[in-house]
Amino acid sequence: MSLNGLSDQNYPGRLFCVEGIDGSGKSTQIALLHEWLKSEGYAVKFSEWNSSPLVKNTTSRGKKKHLLTPTTFSLIHATDFADRTEHEIIPYLKAGAVVLCDRYCYTAFARDVARGVSPRWVRQLYRFAAMPTVAFYFRVPLEVALDRIVMGRPDLKFYEAGLDIGLSGDPMESFKLFQARIVAEYEKMTGEFNFTVMDATRTIEDQQRQMRNIVKKHMPRRSRLHSAAKTESKSA
Amino acid sequence: MNRLRFYGDAPVSLENIGEIRGKLIVVEGPDGVGRSTQIAELRRWLESRGSAVIETGFTRSDLAGKGIKQAKQGHTLGSITLFLYYATDFADIVDGHIIPGLRSGYIILADRYIYSAIARAVVRGADPQWIREVYGFAPIPDKVLYLKIGVNELIERTINSSKGFNYWESGMDLRLGADMFDSFKEYQARVLRQFDSMKSEYGFQVIDADRPADEVADDLRLAIDSVLSLA
Numbered sequence: 235m236s237l238n239g240l241s242d243q244n245y246p247g248r249l250f251c252v253e254g255i256d257g258s259g260k261s262t263q264i265a266l267l268h269e270w271l272k273s274e275g276y277a278v279k280f281s282e283w284n285s286s287p288l289v290k291n292t293t294s295r296g297k298k299k300h301l302l303t304p305t306t307f308s309l310i311h312a313t314d315f316a317d318r319t320e321h322e323i324i325p326y327l328k329a330g331a332v333v334l335c336d337r338y339c340y341t342a343f344a345r346d347v348a349r350g351v352s353p354r355w356v357r358q359l360y361r362f363a364a365m366p367t368v369a370f371y372f373r374v375p376l377e378v379a380l381d382r383i384v385m386g387r388p389d390l391k392f393y394e395a396g397l398d399i400g401l402s403g404d405p406m407e408s409f410k411l412f413q414a415r416i417v418a419e420y421e422k423m424t425g426e427f428n429f430t431v432m433d434a435t436r437t438i439e440d441q442q443r444q445m446r447n448i449v450k451k452h453m454p455r456r457s458r459l460h461s462a463a464k465t466e467s468k469s470a
Numbered sequence: 471m472n473r474l475r476f477y478g479d480a481p482v483s484l485e486n487i488g489e490i491r492g493k494l495i496v497v498e499g500p501d502g503v504g505r506s507t508q509i510a511e512l513r514r515w516l517e518s519r520g521s522a523v524i525e526t527g528f529t530r531s532d533l534a535g536k537g538i539k540q541a542k543q544g545h546t547l548g549s550i551t552l553f554l555y556y557a558t559d560f561a562d563i564v565d566g567h568i569i570p571g572l573r574s575g576y577i578i579l580a581d582r583y584i585y586s587a588i589a590r591a592v593v594r595g596a597d598p599q600w601i602r603e604v605y606g607f608a609p610i611p612d613k614v615l616y617l618k619i620g621v622n623e624l625i626e627r628t629i630n631s632s633k634g635f636n637y638w639e640s641g642m643d644l645r646l647g648a649d650m651f652d653s654f655k656e657y658q659a660r661v662l663r664q665f666d667s668m669k670s671e672y673g674f675q676v677i678d679a680d681r682p683a684d685e686v687a688d689d690l691r692l693a694i695d696s697v698l699s700l701a
Contacts, residue, residue: 288547289555292537301533303565304481305607309558310534313551320548352479358603362550399483 247327248452249364251338253420254372255413256394257379257386258434259441263372264336266442267449271332276453279326283337286317297393307393308346312359315339323364339363340371340423348415349399367452370445371429376417378435380410474572477584478606484569492572494609495694496583498665499617500658501639502628503679504686508617509581511687512694516577521698524571527581531562553591557604560587564608572609577698584608585672589664593657594644613697615690616674621659623680628654 250267252260264280271278284293293310296302302310326333339360346356390405392398396412397405424431430448432441474480474490497505497512513523530538538555541547547555571578584605591601619627628635635650637643641657642650669676677689 286551288541288544288551289537291540292534292558295537296533301562301566303561304483305561305565306533306558309554309561313554313558316551316554317548320551321546350482352481355479355603355606358600358606359554361597361600361603 243364245324245327245364246330247333248367249323249327249333249335250368250370250449250452251335251340251366252370252372253338253340253344253429254374254432254434255376255379255416255420257382258372258374259382259438260370260372260434261336262438263370263432263441263445264334266438267445268334270442270446271334271449277326277329277331279322279331279333281318281322281333281335283335283341284311284314286314288317289314297391300392300398302393302398304346304349304351304399307349307398308342308351308356308359311342311346315342315360316362319363327364335366338366338369340369340420340427340429343423344416344419347419348412349396368448369427369429370432370448371420371424372432372434372441373420374434376410376414380413472612474569475610476606477608477610478603480607487569487573490572491575492578493613493697494568494572494578494580494611495697496580496585496611496614497617497690498582498585498614498674499679500619500624500661500665502624502631502633503617503619504627504683505581505617507683508687508690509579511683512579512690515691516579516694522576523579524567524576525579525581526563526567526571527583528560528563528586531559532566533562534559549594549596553594553596553601554604556587556591560584560605561607568609580611583611583614585614585665585668585674588668589661592664593641593660613693614672614674615693616665616669616676617679617686618665618676619679621655621662624658625651625655 250264252264254260268278268280284290289310293314296306296310323333323335342360343353343356347353384406390409395405395409396415397408399412401411402408423429432444434441472490474484474487476484497509499505509525513525516523530536534555538559541552541555568578568580588598588601588605592598628639635654639658640650640654641660642653644657645653646656647653668674675693677686677693679686
């Protein structure tokens with residue numbers, strides 16, 4: 235176990251994740267990174283927050299019927315993450331692939347704490363998570379992010395707007411207050427988890443160039459990752 | 471009246487709920503030790519004394535019960551995923567039944583609690599410290615009554631009961647033996663060792679369950695009486 239509690243195994247693969255509030259542009263950036271890595275010939279596995287087929291029905295049932303409390307909200311997302319860790323993340327890291335995650339356990343640390351669960355407890359909960367090679371945090375002023383979201387989808391969902399914790403009865407107002415809390419949690423984590431902070435107000439091209447440069451530095455020199463994996467398992 | 475206390479850190483919303491009137495009584499012990507018979511008896515006794523009782527336990531919750539059942543039908547469920555699915559399920563029971571019941575002044579009779587979940591998870595390879603942290607959301611019971619029995623007596627009861635050996639209670643997912651009997655014996659012995667190691671950690675009151683049911687019932691009533699008379 236590492237200092238952060240994340241499991242620090244030395245797998246031959248590489249793990250990059252993007253974090254930030256909705257509207258920070260992180261999904262666009264990781265999609266561009268994905269395309270680039272594939273074109274460079276790397277074996278890439280993409281894993282998205284809240285997408286486990288084994289857990290999906292329970293989560294959507296809980297959300298639709300408003301059954302979730304701060305604790306169960308946190309646990310069901312951890313269950314989803316565990317399934318993806320056991321099936322999509324660890325095996326691919328062992329195989330020497332590049333794993334890309336749109337949101338990682340830091341999303342839970344930000345959202346669940348904003349929802350009132352203990353910061354210590356939720357960090358313990360995710361102790362089984364593999365340690366990312368680089369965690370990119372897309373920092374964006376709240377107003378900019380809100381503008382982007384409000385333009386895109388005016389229909390705010392119950393939990394997304396944090397309506398379950400009663401910050402405000404008005405969905406839009408509640409959403410803003412909730413997002414502000416999430417931003418505050420992300421900012422607290424930048425040092426704790428050594429985030430690579432991205433200025434998400436810069437152009438898409440600039441951000442992508444910066445990301446690729448950083449990722450490149452963490453790739454094994456000359457050999458491609460899959461061949462690196464072969465050599466490592468031989469020498470082990 | 472007392473304050474609700476938790477094993478770990480509770481969410482902010484539960485930290486300040488103030489005084490509660492209810493009591494949480496847990497009956498723990500391995501499968502087949504006679505928990506449900508004893509709990510039914512206790513319920514009748516408590517109700518005859520004028521207390522309102524809620525029975526709860528590791529029955530499947532409204533939230534996750536169906537999901538777990540479906541997930542177990544496939545064969546891809548990883549162990550950490552399963553531990554957390556069970557924890558989600560139990561948290562739904564805690565938040566939906568146990569805490570509201572305690573706040574309303576009920577006596578909650580819990581047929582098993584986090585100790586069973588921890589014992590089973592550790593036997594299946596979970597980090598003992600991690601799984602305890604995960605269940606930190608659980609309220610600390612007013613009393614934990616542990617029905618203790620040896621593995622040979624447990625086997626005898628299981629054979630004599632109509633249920634016999636079943637897949638999960640024999641730990642067949644772990645393949646601890648050539649057949650149900652061998653596996654049952656080894657699995658239950660491991661679970662019992664986990665319970666033993668939790669006795670002082672969680673302050674179990676040990677009740678010798680290798681006796682006639684009415685003698686066990688007398689001890690259980692006596693133990694609960696002492697909790698209720700404090701109120």
